[in-house]
Amino acid sequence: MNDINGSRLSRRLTQLGQIGFMPGEGTTRLPYTPAYDEGRTYVQRCMEQAGLQTSIDPVGNLVGELPGKGKTICIGSHIDTVPGGGIYDGTYGVLAGIECVQRLREMGYQNRHPIQVVAFTEEEGNVIGGTFGSKAFTGGEIDGAMRPNLVLHGLTMEEVNACRRDLTQYQCYLELHIEQGGLLEAEGAQIGLAGGIVxxxxxxxxxxxxxxxxxxxxxxxxxxxxxxxxxxxxxxxxxxxxxxxxxxxxxxxxxxxxxxxxxxxxxxxxxxxxxxxxxxxxxxxxxxxxxxxxxxxxxxxxxxEPTQCSPKLMELSERLCRGRGIHFLNMFSGAGHDLMNWGQTVPSMLLFIPSKDGISHSIREYSAPEDLYRGAQLLMEMVQALDQEEGDL
Ligand SMILES: [Zn+2]
Structure with missing residues (x-):
């Protein structure tokens, strides 16, 4: 039994979704609010249960790491929501990443590379600016429009700069997300492999x-x-x-x-x-x-500029999908994601699972359990395959 623990993943999604939830409205976890902090503490606890060593950087990105040698495999997404959002957008990618690591450890898998799971802050851009957390993490440009908002939230450029990681130390970046748009559902596909972001x-x-x-x-x-x-x-x-x-x-x-x-x-x-x-x-x-x-x-x-995903990672995802008989669709993402800040420098891959009626940023956002589990399983198999790679991708 090398499958991910689906019920644990579902339970965590539901529990995290309750933090900041208002009946009839949806889940609201804007960064730098008590609801966000409570949600992040919950995710930090999940990371610790999975055996990840956790830390929070000055802008609020939560990083969980499993030590290893060589370049890091990074799985990331975000746990902030839009006002009145759903429980899957962003959080699914983070919790699925944690589930992968936890399951690998339960299976007695010995990772070679360091594996990181990162919950980026402020991806949605309602507080500081879009994908702010991953921008700070990757050393992306903090544009003029963000600066007054930094001051408003007591953040300095010194703190932002202190979050910057050395991207040459990363083997790859993987992001698993619900699809925003109804293409997968319309095509009857189970997984979307994004060639990039428009x-x-x-x-x-x-x-x-x-x-x-x-x-x-x-x-x-x-x-x-x-x-x-x-x-x-x-x-x-x-x-x-x-x-x-x-x-x-x-x-x-x-x-x-x-x-x-x-x-x-x-x-x-x-x-x-x-x-x-x-x-x-x-x-x-x-x-x-x-x-x-x-x-x-x-x-x-x-x-x-558009972000291109790594052809090698695309190939690997296709091979794993074929091996499991997963009906996948090659597509492009019309929506922005944290991956935009990685794709230029680190080989990156964006995977989608179907979202009912293509709805996101809404209380009506829904993905079926079998889709949630399939995506997480695929992610885990990707991590295992990448962990066996010796050289650069
Ligand atoms: Zn998102």
Missing amino acids: GIVRYRMTVSGCANHAGSTPMHLRDDALVSACRIITKLMDRARAASPDMVCTVGTLQVFPGAVNVIPGKVEFIVELRNPTMEPMDQVIASVLEEHADLTGEAYIRQ
Whole structure:
């Protein structure tokens, strides 16, 4: 019996999910709150039960380590939630990591490499900024928008810098997560193997027209910025669709100026966001639309390169899935994860399990026990296989 202990994993997920839970609302564990600290203490206890040596760094990342020789195998995810979140997002990856280690030790397995399980703080970005904990851990850039929030929570850059680990000492980084989106369910797949995480571009767009009286200006003499913006937005959507089936395009905010019922809109501002596994097609979509509309100007304010998972780890995951008769799907992650901060420097792999109706960040988030166990089992087998590797990946 070399299988993970499923009921223990389920019990821990439920118990951790109760910390910060409000009936009808969901689970809220924002970092630097008593609920978060209580949740982290619970996870620390689980780590200790699994035989991991624990420590908490200055920004609040919880690290559990099983000593060994050579480069470290790291399993990570997060235990913070959005306000009114579910019990699986993030926590599943951390608790499954702990379960792997605990089961390996129960089986009498002697690990060669050091194995770390890390519960990163503030992945969701509601307090300091998205994936803050893993950024500090990996030495990622703490951008300007995060700095005032650091001060607000009594954190200094010295403390942030003190969290930085030497990434050359890591063999690999593994993250197991619930899928956010319903692709696996729709395809009837049991495991998703993510080739990476999409790149993101966001542009602040301004459409200029001419504000005028809504009653006395005939239709043929108008320069209506909103009418033009509607055409532009439709065109952006069409171009994104034509560019790649993987590309998504969203306009989620729009402001009309001066914004009065009896004034023809003189200016419209909106933000367009594109996500895709590669940057170039997104740049082309934006450039082509900007070129065709003289009344449109755009300013890029977010440009996040895609993260690629390790082809070798991808291969290993595929081989293990085939060996177990697991129906897997090769995909790309449209949502960000802590792995983004690892993928550039450390061979990394992102695994998904199905999430019912593709729902996350909600009290309705649900993954079936058999999916939870299958994912954790696969993770454990990956860790064993990687632990046998001598050289670099
Ligand atoms: Zn997450």
